[in-house]
Amino acid sequence: MISFHGQGWLQLGELALAFILSALIGIEREIRQKSAGVRTYTLVGVAAALFMLVSKYGFDDVLRPQAVVLDPSRIAAQIVSGIGFIGGGVIFMRRDVVRGLTTAASVWLTAALGMACGAGMPLLAIATTFGHFAIMFGFPKIISRFRVNRKNDTVLRLVYEDGRGLLRTILLCCTQCRFTIEQVRLSSHHTKPSDPRPSSVTLYMQVKGKRPIARLIEKLGEIDGLWEVETTEDDGLE
Template sequence: MFGTAAGQGLRQFAELGLALLLSLLIGLERELQQKSAGLRTHTLVGVGSALFMEVSIHGFGSLTGVPGASVDVSRVAAQIVSGIGFIGGGLIFVRRDAVRGLTTAATIWLTCAVGMACGGGLPLLGAGATLVHFLVVRGFPLVTRRLVSGRTVSQVELRLSYRTRRGLLGRVLELCTARGFRVTDVHITSEARESGKVKEADVVLGLEGRTSAHPLVEELTEWEGILGVGLRAHRDSTE
């Protein structure tokens, strides 16, 4: 049972260790980006996939020579590919028109493949796929930004703190559209709160436009009743 010959030798432990290292690197990148699936999830998926492959290849040796018994090592691998979709699907969600979690779900899928490659005795392919992950996730956004710079519609988030019951939100929306921006999302981040006898609220507006939003911010800071204005680039909706 505890022998090191029947698929439990140094090679198999080395393959599990390599799957641990590569999936940890992918998970660390997702963790640093503060995504919903981070270091632990990717590491467990990678090591678990590698172990499934080890069991698929080495775990049924006792059936060799048994009459009527057939061993197909590809069956477990096929079930891993279909089963990992449940984890990936759970990471994707839609809020209004924004789809989030696609990139993270794809990295889960890739980490599973990396683990399977390591467990199946193809460590170089697993290492190459890990490098491809960093090339795509880190390198592609830089390239696409340069290619489409100045030609695409910019997406920003405008954060406002304002006094309620003055019609300010409606006036802000009118100003945004008048300045050439399209309002894609209106999200109240906190309910109206009492500040003395004045109620205050926070709102996040998703804006799309071809011009800079900084003049818009400068004008809003001069409005009476606007308590705070913030601006930041819109996050990639597929992450």
């Protein structure tokens, strides 16, 4: 007679709960166009739940009282360390700005709620999912209310290719990101006729805005022909 211990409706229900909760988180991330979407999050949550179920029920046929003893918490510990590879894959750096930390943390959280489903703790998994949405939607509003209502001055140093009319594109990008431009100074660097590299322009500009300067630097870094973007001291404008 074939035994189906550990493969009943209870375990299927726990997998289904992990599927639904992790898919909800994935949909929220997909709508915000993050690097990891609904498929990644759903796979992480369901896989973590399945690992937990295997850890709980998968070795019953080899266990022998006082002969073979297994620690079911070992697989849970390996999930926690193994999920770091996926989380690390969505973190990247662009123009000295680190991106993807929130996505990596949410992948880690999805694995945790999948483990909770597989461990038979549905209330904790559901509460964790509600907590995720509270953090993603509620925290930005709370922070914006308590943020000091003042504009920060920052001096940016930009180096871009000459002769392509990029100055107008740069100024338009600053305006679209809701930064005002206080001061501007330009210096051209012409190359020798024998030098194959194109001439460049170094632009120092003082910008002022309420939003994080990292957001502006990221947007400027997407402009084709703009080679360097960095914050600097006020010396370039003096």
